[in-house]
Amino acid sequence: MAYLVFARKYRPQQFDEVIGQSHITRTLANAVxxxxxxxxxxxSGPRGTGKTTVARILAKCVNCESGPTETPCDQCRSCREIAMSNAVDVFEIDGASNNRVENVRELRENARYMPAHSPYKIYIIDEVHMLSDAAFNALLKILEEPPAHVLFFFATTEPNKIPITILSRCQRHDFRRVQIDAIIDHMATICREEGIDIDRKALGLIAREADGSIRDALSLLDQIVTCAGGQITEEQITDILGIIDRKIIFDSAEALFGGDMETLLSICDRLYSQGRHLIRFYAELIEHFRNLLVMKMGGAQKALSGVPAHEKQVMAEQVGNISEPWLTQILNTLFEDEWRIRQSISARHAMEMTFFRLFQIRPALSIDQLIEKIDLLRQGAATGQHEGKPPEYTARPAGEEAASEKPVSETETGEAVVFDSKYEPAQPAGQPQAKEEQSSDLTQGTNIxxxxxxxxxxxxxKRIAQKSPALGACLGESTLTEITNDNLKxxxxxAGTNVNLLNSKKNIAALEKICGEFLEKSVRISLDIKETENNHLNQKKEARSLKEEALNHPLVGAAVKTFNGKIVDIKILPTGGRTQ
Ligand SMILES: [Zn+2]
Structure with missing residues (x-):
């Protein structure tokens, strides 16, 4: 028997053999x-997802001698002829090469006659969007009054090119890209059947390349089996298909996270000397960081449907200790430079430039971490306590490239602050020395x-302002409205800008801790938020005073000074919107 390519040899003959389109096959089986x-x-749907295959199965369902049935027998003359594509009553027409009005007129003429020996005359028109306008008009005539013995099954990759008059007379089914794990499973079954020695990771490479198309996946598998003998390795696949090894993508990300420039440059060098498509490598890197970010943000499974299960596990490990803002920064930089790299005469050097930039980016801090850092800075500046620990920050004057290590207190002179990635932000409570000193000066000799x-x-x-200047600043205009046993209100x-900041679990907990230490007992803190009597008439006035309040806020002043920045805009956010 002549060699049959996998896509034909393993073409589904029944609805339940179709991969990844159960939403369509179920509906059709019910309709039959x-x-x-x-x-x-x-x-309609992407190429290689089973449109004509489903059309043929459906033709068998209605024309089977034991039909209409959802499970055609595959034994009768009709079923066998349809499977061999030579049934007298089922016409498979390629819309691209039969797109003229004459072709459709001929079809209409032919459709008037009764089927030879089946219940229905069936026209399967592939790539139907290729028909000319006149051909569509001719087709419309027969669709408006179809003979009872005629069925039309159309297939298209571009339904948007089909006139609305035709669309409105069709029942439409949209095929999906097949999920990567389903493609891997299908290929694994075929390989078992064929005695081909290949593991899931290697199949994953092929499935990625197929981009949701079963037919493409099987064609690639054919190609690889023909070229490689014995056990098929990932390396053989990357060589044959000229694609990037997944391990290289993971290694590159690892090198970026670890600040390992040598590894990253040697990867670039290797890809270049192997003649790999560098822009493609870069695109895959972008995709990888996108997936890492989605995963870090607790992304939905759907958003990661292009990632095989075995890779998701490795990704979870890779992204474990990496902060979300840092990932966003990397992805952002990769995106910003994509166009430049595509345009560059030397993609390799342009890409390396991007990597240099990425190595210069320090892990970004979240707003909470920033506030903690500012608090720490101000504490350090106020008490002069910063020995016994490695420097938390290195400061450099704004606009100067060479970073020089400077002690913390010098930042009070108004220089910009650069946070060094090598040190984790220290918690304010992590400075026992400072804590001891502070507690003595307030509580000693004070009878609470x-x-x-x-x-x-x-x-x-006063104590809160010392411990956490940010919280202290927020409490500027506050009052203690109620103090009972262990409750502080x-x-x-x-309307104050402070309420949003104060009213978070984290900050209330911080307040409770500081107050508890001060009062030497555990306390619970609640906020007594007083509605101001503003109405629509004085809302503008209120907004103005809010802006002024924000402008004069000591924390804002400190931030401007610390970062050597300026205030660009003040936005008033609705109160109570902040949740932690
Ligand atoms: Zn049959």
Missing amino acids: TSGRLAHAILF AALSTQETWDALK IGVRA
Whole structure:
């Protein structure tokens, strides 16, 4: 027997053998058994996803001698002829080469006659969007009044090119790209059957390349089996298909995260000398970082459908210790430079430039981490306590490239701050020395019980400002409205910019900790948010005063000074919107 390519040899003959399109095959099976099949059906979707295969199975369903049935017998004359593509009553027409009006007129003429020996005359028109306007018009005439013995099954990759008049007379079924794991499974079954020695990782490379098309996957598999003998390795596949080894993508990301420039440059060099497509490598790197970010953000499984299961596990490990903002920064830089690399005469050097830039990017900090850092800076500046630890930050004057290591206090002179990635942000509580000193100067000789509510609050605020300048600043206009056994109620204005910042689990917990230490007992803190009496008339005034408040806020001042920046815009956000 002549050699049959896998795509033909393993072409599904029954609905339940079709991969990844159960939403369509189920509907069609129901339509056949309930006798509600439409006269014109349109199958649309990407190439190689099973449109004509499903059309043929459907033809067998209605023309099978034991039909109509959802499981054609595959034994009768009709079933066998359809499988061999030589059935007298089923016409497979290529729309691309029979796109003229004469072709459709001929079809209409022919359709008037009854089928030879089947219940239906079936026209399967592939690539139907290729028909000319006149041909579509001729087709419309027969679709408007189709003879009872005629069925039309259309297939197209571009349904948008089909006139609406035709579309409105068709029942439409949209085929999906087949999920990568389903393609791998299908190929694995075939390989077992054929005695081909190949593992899932290697099949994953082929499936990626097929981009959701079963037919493409099987054609590539054919090509590889023909070229390679014995056990098929990933290396053979990357060589034969000229694609990038997945391990290289993972290794590159690892090198970027680890600041390992040597490895990354040697990868570039290797790909270049092997004659690999560098722009393709870069595109895959972008895709990989996109997937890592999706995963880091707890992304939906659907958003990662192009990633095989075995890779997801490795990705989860790779992204474990990497912060979301850093990933975003990397992805952003890769995207920004993509166009430049595509345009460049030397893609390799352009790409290396991007990698140099990426190595210069420090892991970005989240807003919370930034606030903590500012607090720490101000604490350090106020108490002069920063020995005994490695420098948390290196400071350099804005606009100067060479970073010089400087002690923390020098940042008070108004220089820009650069956070060094090598050191994790230290928690304010992680400086026991400072804590000891501070607690003595406030509590020694102070009899808390003898203080009035106002005095207690003033002392507390002072302590909070020392421990966390950011929180202290937020409490500027607050009052202590209620103090019972272990409950403190803090009064703040609802319209104040501080409320959003204060009213988070994390900050309330921080306040409780500081106050608890001060009062030497555990306390619970609640906010007494006072509605201001503003109405529509004075809302503008309120907005203005809010902006002024923000502008004069000590924290804003400190941030501007610390980063040597300037205020570009002040936006008023709705209150109560912040959740942690
Ligand atoms: Zn049959």
